[in-house]
Amino acid sequence: MPDFLSWCQWLESTPMSATLRDSLWLFPAIETVHLFGIVALVGSTSILDLRLMGFTLAGTPVPKLARRVLPWAWLGFGIQAATGFFLFAAEASRVYLNPAFRFKMLMLVAAGLNALLFHVMTSRSAAQWEGRSTTPMSAKIAGLSSLALWFAIVIAGRMIAYFE
Amino acid sequence: MRLVLLIFSFCDWLQRTPVASYMRASFWAFPLVESLHILCGNVPLLVATSILSARLAGWGLREVPVSKLARGLLPWAWTGFLIQVITGLLLFSSAAAKYASTRIFPLKMLLILLAGTNALIFMRTTYRRVAAWDTAEVPPLGARFAGVVSLLLWSSVLVMGRVLNSAVSLVVAAHLWFAR
Structure with missing residues (x-):
């Protein structure tokens, strides 16, 4: 087990982290970009999730929608990872010990696994999906899990500010 | 002047309501409502208006008829907006006078009003x-203009929301610091 806590202490002692803490506007500015990242990431994945669950866009084939939506999801994820790192760096050891942060990271891993599992499961049968408006039960479950996980991730993210 | 008095007496009444007390007293209420403000409000509203704006500006989805896209997206924008208003009012109620006395709050409301006016004029x-x-593929100038303005205004509203949160947190932090 690597010593994450001492790495966190080193990280928050860097001049970069000190700048993040000392500036009045830098932290809220990065938080704002993080918020735009949520809109891109959660917005694009939710469109796909709702389609998988059969709630919307029945006329658009799932693979076509996925091709349109996933670049935005990845863009959003990139923004989230980059801005999230800076937000973390400002108070690394406090955040590392924060229960909401730990829950968030766990849910992030679960969301990643859910997406990976669904991708592996469906990529083989993608040809059969083309032109079909209804989705199989596995797709409905994957969509619902993804939606629930991203909601949990955003709520947990907000809770980091409220837990000591 | 009378209007200012009216607004602050409304704020005073609002923050004394049981709902407002609950928003202040509960550990979970404020962050949960805040999360819903983002998840069920910001996300559908900003995603729906941005997609439509991009189509109007001629940047994307050029093969989809504008009216078809509008019919599909506007219910999501309206639902998002409604959730924004309800959750926003709950957040506001927790410290109404404090929010109303910041410079950011009237600015945010003005930007929302402008975004609404822009949409109304376009429609x-x-x-x-x-x-x-x-x-x-590329809509007329009026539509392109309305699309770009909408994108800028709704993005600014999001920024103002974040700044408002920081501004009030700073005020509260200062109060706590002086009260030590």
Whole structure:
């Protein structure tokens, strides 16, 4: 087990982290970009999730929608990872010990696994999906899990500010 | 002057309501409502208006007729907006006078009003004749203008929301610091 806590202490002692803490506007500015990242990431994945669950866009084939939506999801994820790192760096050891942060990271891993599992499961049968408006039960479950996980991730993210 | 008094007496009444006390007293209420403000409000509103704006500006989804896209997206924008208003009012109620006394709050409300006016003018003018340019890859100037303005205004509203949160947190932090 690597010593994450001492790495966190080193990280928050860097001049970069000190700048993040000392500036009045830098932290809220990065938080704002993080918020735009949520809109891109959660917005694009939710469109796909709702389609998988059969709630919307029945006329658009799932693979076509996925091709349109996933670049935005990845863009959003990139923004989230980059801005999230800076937000973390400002108070690394406090955040590392924060229960909401730990829950968030766990849910992030679960969301990643859910997406990976669904991708592996469906990529083989993608040809059969083309032109079909209804989705199989596995797709409905994957969509619902993804939606629930991203909601949990955003709520947990907000809770980091409220837990000591 | 009378208007200012009216607004602050409303704020005073609002923050004394049981709902407002609950928003302050509960550990979970404020962050949960805040999360819903983002998840069920910001996300659908900003995603729906941005997609439509991009189509109006001629940046994307050029093969989709504008009216078809609008019919699909506007219910999501309205639902998002409604959730924003309800959750926003709950957040506001927790410290109404404090929010109202910041410079950011009136600015945010003004930006929302402008975004609404922009949409209304667009719907009453250029969109009336949508049949003539529904499938045009690049819509007419009026539509492109409305699209870009909408994108800028709703993005600014999001930024103002974040700044408002920081501004009030700073005020509260200062109060706590002086009260030590």
